[in-house]
Amino acid sequence: MRVDGARLQQRMAALARIGRDPRGGVARLAYSDADREARALVTTWMREAGLDPSIDLAGNIIGRREGSDPKRAPLLFGSHVDSVPNGGDFDGPLGTLAAIEAAHTLADHAVTTRHPIEVVVWSNEEGGLYGSRAVGGQLPDTELQNVSASGKVVAEGIRFIGGDPSKLDRARRPPGSIAGYLELHIEQGQVLERAGIDIGIVLGIVAIYQWDVTVTGETNHSGTTPMDRRRDAVLAAARFVEAVNRMVTGEPGMQVGTVGRFDASPGAPNAIAGRVDCSLELRDLDPAVIDRLFARIEADAHRIGQDTGTSFAFSGRIATTPAPSDPRVRAAIAEAAASLGCSAVEMPSGAGHDAQSMAPLGPIGMIFIPSVGGVSHSPEEHSTPEAVLNGANVLLNAVIAVDRKLP
């Protein structure tokens, strides 16, 4: 079975016109007028696809169609339509419109699934998976007071799009209440493009650990302090950066490690820096890999400290749990890709997605398609029409396979 590629492309083009950013790209910030306009448009397409749309208490749009077996839990698939400022046309819209298209194609072919299907448009993904976390039971009340990118406080934003923040606990779904969750998304990296592979079968969404790292040396005069008398925090932190890179690349695997922040104090050309504040981030599907890498990095940092007369302090900042995908869902995606003649490879998702919020509720799976140049969160974000069509067809056929396979 194949989706209607022309209909999908028309809808992507129509959605991309909502919330054009004057600087380029789109700005459909969660809870903005553009967000609400996009959600309204998508809702009409859900109806055309034979879905019955409603808005849950967290502001997620759920387009439901009953299955043949009323006792079964629903099979969910979807993504989001909100964007970052100055964002692109694929991150979110692809997965959302391909999900509607898959449902539409099932309706066109008068296929009734065993499970009820629910096409989901998650609210405020870009702000931090707010809608899906509310459903997954991972959204603390305190976060409702955060200010979103649109300027609205989250609670006010949820109300703006039709939810009710005072009843958010009733948006929550318990573990076991979904038959499965599938999401199609652009890769946002260059792995598929460079390997010339059509489909990424996501092994799971990685765990993200972040630390604030403080390197303390001694501020001193750059002219009067001989090289062998220095306690230079920049030199020590530079060796730390190199050590992180060496440790992370020193073993096989897809783990990544990044020092993205690096502030030297006092930061003057004629002063040896007495302090560096930097970040350390490690990501992998397996927290044990992160723990092992961090232990080595920390030990090496202390050795660097001894060599340079400085000291390193690590303060944990973020530690998310990984969300592995389900082997049965991966197999369904692999089957779907093979049946369509698409090449496929298993890979982790280094970025976060709504799918991770669903992992505690039931088996999840994600499908990636190549991103041109690996660019995302940018007006230059692009996936070819062929890749989009491949992704939508794999999603459709994976939904059919998963509906058959999962209880």
Place this chain on the structure above:
Amino acid sequence: MRVDGARLQQRMAALARIGRDPRGGVARLAYSDADREARALVTTWMREAGLDPSIDLAGNIIGRREGSDPKRAPLLFGSHVDSVPNGGDFDGPLGTLAAIEAAHTLADHAVTTRHPIEVVVWSNEEGGLYGSRAVGGQLPDTELQNVSASGKVVAEGIRFIGGDPSKLDRARRPPGSIAGYLELHIEQGQVLERAGIDIGIVLGIVAIYQWDVTVTGETNHSGTTPMDRRRDAVLAAARFVEAVNRMVTGEPGMQVGTVGRFDASPGAPNAIAGRVDCSLELRDLDPAVIDRLFARIEADAHRIGQDTGTSFAFSGRIATTPAPSDPRVRAAIAEAAASLGCSAVEMPSGAGHDAQSMAPLGPIGMIFIPSVGGVSHSPEEHSTPEAVLNGANVLLNAVIAVDRKLP
């Protein structure tokens, strides 16, 4: 001949009481009320020392006593009394009061030098050697509009302390117009203290070269960009920092190299930095050493750029000329130290001093005494009374020797 150590200590204590900083230490910022009060006090001590004080057009105080040979150019020695905010009691006052004490001792012993002697209190040393550069002909008019640490524009400040910025060119002295210049100063480093040596015979004031270094990579998602696909400016700059350290320490000599500024952009824990702005500073007595080191560092930076997919750009920012001391003056200092039983070692001055402004006008020399812990520009700045006495006695006897030796 020996100075009166008690008188010198009393005067240092009295001067230290002017401009106490509420945060600790002193704040005799150039052109402030405290600066003017200190200058007035020092002027009275000049008179007690048999000197005839006047203020030149750049606001420097010149205390002159004629020599036995009216045809000879004057022999200058002195330092400054202005301080940084939150500064110490030795940087400037030591050299100034030891110079007055040396003149006083000569007067006490009824010694008439062959050369006229001029004890100089340079104005606004801490702001950037303003007074001495005006005399040395190295102060562009444009700098008169700079705002000094006291908040006064330099031109206004010069007027405030009795100079006349509109006639600054007449403060200038031509090359050959001074018989020599001597300055006693605290080391502001730990070389003498750690070696247990009494006196530093300064080989000269080093050349200072500074560059702004821009490292350009590619900002990317820290989760979706595999390690082997990154163009990480932080990693490249870290290797650059290590390379600078390796090059500078890789050959014998007193050269120093510092990366004191290091700013990563965008500077987020979850973004690979696309850009680092950092500084490079190299100091040595010999500009050829700096040139050679820089050529190696630059070549290594380009190699690092190739390895990491980044590029390095260097933009020259500061390049001062070195001010070597005169071998005859150094010999006079060495003789003086030896005659007093003081140990001595030759060393560069890694910090700038008014002496460097005098180098184009005649032979210069500088005497260093140990700084406890190498600390300066801080309330903790300290030199022991013994070190102060040693320094003043070496200055006195070096003046006598130089007066004998130099034409």
